[in-house]
Amino acid sequence: MNRSAATGSLPSATLALPGLAALALWLAAFALACYTLEHPALQSRGSNSFWAFLLGSGRSALGQTLYEHADVYFHGGVANSSRPAFRHLFQRWAEVIAPNRHRHEEGISIFETMPWYRWATQLDPQNVDAWLDATYAASAIGQRPEFAARILAEGLRHNPRNYRLYLERGRLALRRSDWSPAAYALDVALRVFPENRPADDVEARQALLSLLNLGSFAHEILGERDQAAARLRQLLSLAPDNAVARTRLTELERGADTRAAALAYLQQTLTGEHRCARETDDEHDHHP
Amino acid sequence: MNRCLVIARMVWLDLLRRKDLYVLLILLGGLLLALLSLNVFGLGGMVRYVKDAGLLLAWLFSWILAISVASRQLPQEETRRTIYSLLAKPLTRGELLFGKWLGAWSVVCAATSLFYLLIMLVVAARGGRFEPLTLAQTGLLHALGLGMLTALALALSTRATQSAAAALAYVGALASYLIVPQVPVFLAAETGLRANGLLILYYALPHLELFDLRQRAVHDWGPVPGALVAGLVLYSLVWIALLLLLGWLGFRRKRFTRGAAR
Structure with a gap:
């Protein structure tokens, strides 16, 4: 009886184990890839960087998009929109959903912009505006001048x-x-x-x-x-x-x-x- | 209605058998873990970017799932020739179409709920949280947007092949989401025929951007007024009904030829 139960459970175990092992391997490989992408050796060589190899000149465009997203965060999530030619029900709804008021993040919440500056500068280390805005946000608004100095030092390494x-x-x-x-x-x-x-x-x-x-x-x-x-x-x-x-x-x-x-x-x-x-x-x- | 529910159940079973959902869930989990492992100038404690990127991925994956599930339902029945046995049953074509939509929409909504749950867990692990009412509204409107998307893909698939229907649905959805909201801005620089054409597009295409409350949830702006949610529910129901009606008009007299390859 036990033997038949054991043999009965074998097929599902043999199917599940390789699947789980593959999943674990995939996650490990993914985590390793994320870690290695962060490694300074892959970050610091400008046009020879990993991102330059992967995306070519498109990395500047993507970096610019991320930089603009950092600006949206700086303004508390409000995107910079142009003035419309007319106002209609849908726009009034859209304005309720996403108010177009002008405000800035203040205090430590300014650091929520940093991931976007980080990605923008990783993709395009020559984006001087991104380095400067990140520095300004950290020093003048976040009141962390030592942190701002670190960002600036990194920016200068890429743009000496x-x-x-x-x-x-x-x-x-x-x-x-x-x-x-x-x-x-x-x-x-x-x-x-x-x-x-x-x-x-x-x-x-x-x-x-x-x-x-x-x-x-x-x-x-x-x-x-x-x-x-x-x-x-x-x-x-x-x-x-x-x-x-x-x-x-x-x-x-x-x-x-x-x-x-x-x-x-x-x-x-x-x-x-x-x-x-x-x-x-x-x-x-x-x-x- | 029972017959529609049986068809919807078949859609659920089909998706669970195909493993698309598991792949997307694992991918979402992997990407969220990667986000958490990023080094942001040595800083810690930031959570808003995880919410933002997580919800963006949930939107992206739910759209992919919605379009792929809805666009393959009818062409797949035809390719497998199971459409004949389905139509031979005491089931109208309208019921078949509605059952397919109900199944596709509900299974995509269930998958999206899992995506949201995963994001909430990751955000909580990072020490953050969503404002519950805002997140509930975000999820509800997201689900209604998916209802429109599945109806669009299903309607297109009544007269096109699976890949053509999916491609057209992607184009329509992206145009509705990205271009239509910009029309009032474009109109500031346009006159005459071109302006009229843009106006027609503005009113004729669904406004999927109105169903996107992600920024409110990410930046903690709080919930939107209930009247607006009610208006959007009504708006989406009208669109879903209209698209299903168009689908039914395309499907009700469609002739199926045995042996026709798709």
Whole structure:
């Protein structure tokens, strides 16, 4: 009786065991693949990376999509939508389902954006905007400057001659009152700043002005008055109407102790520097 | 109605025998585990991306399952020649069609519930949770959207082969989900004939995007008003009835030839 029961159960056991073994092997292989994809050896070689091999140039497009998704998270899940030509019942329903108000994540919930920045930068390490936004989110909103510095260091490993990343490193150091590293980072940014930018490149011009302005603050606070004055002169040659820079230069040339005033100006500059690209006066709500 | 339930039961048994569902479940589980194992700049404690990616995968897999199950029902009966024995029974073609839809829709909904359950477990393991009422609304509207999708695929399969019906259903579903909601934005830059064409598309195609509450569930926006849910239930029932009616019109006088290869 027992023997027949044993032989009766054999076929189902012989069928189930290989299936379970195959499933276990598949899961193990999958987990191993996920682990190895995270390995630095596969992440750090830019165009020779695993993702570049797998997706080719399509990885940039996919990375950009993930970067845009991070922006949606930054805005509390609200997608950036264009204005419709008409309003109808379906749209009113859609607006109830997905409100189009403007708000930003605040505090530690900002770190929910990080997985998307991580994937965006893994797929396209040359996406400097993604590195910069992740750094800004971690430092200015998440209040984790040491974490932001780690992100920035990784971004710089992939983009060692990008002035925008050095500018952000300088800005981050200024926020932490690390004047020497700030001055160094801003000097490097100035050195790697491309010389032959087109005259109508507004973004680059604005970045150069920021570089010179922040660099002058860092040197001024460190007591390196000549270097601070040199940056202010260069800044005034590009923006002669900058009254604050002119006043500061005059004070420096007069030989006055300007460090306290520089600190005050710097605080104003750092708090007023960021402006959300989506902001419009009629639909802004930072405090949902 | 009993005859419809018998047909629906056959659809369930067919899916359980085919193992599609198990493959999708294992794949979903594997992908969710992979998500959990990702290193995000050395940070921990984030859960929203797991909810987001998990629900996206549940949507994707449920659409794949809905279209593949619904589009193969009638062509498969014809290929296996079991359609003759089915039609020889005291069963109208309308009952056969409705039973097939009911079976396909209910089995896909059951599979989707399993996907949701798996996602909830993974999210809970990560230390997060969904707001229950919002998740219930998300699931309900998801199920209604799947009802429309299965009706569409089944209606197409009454006059097309399985692969053609599936392909057309994918195109229609993706257009409804991705393009139709953008029509009011496109119209801002269009005039004349093209604008009229876009308007016709806007009203003629189903609005599947309205059945997607994933962002509300992921970002904890809370439930939508009950009146809106009731409106969407009504809207989906109208579409399901319309698509099944079209399917029935295509199927009721269809002639089957013995030996015709599909």
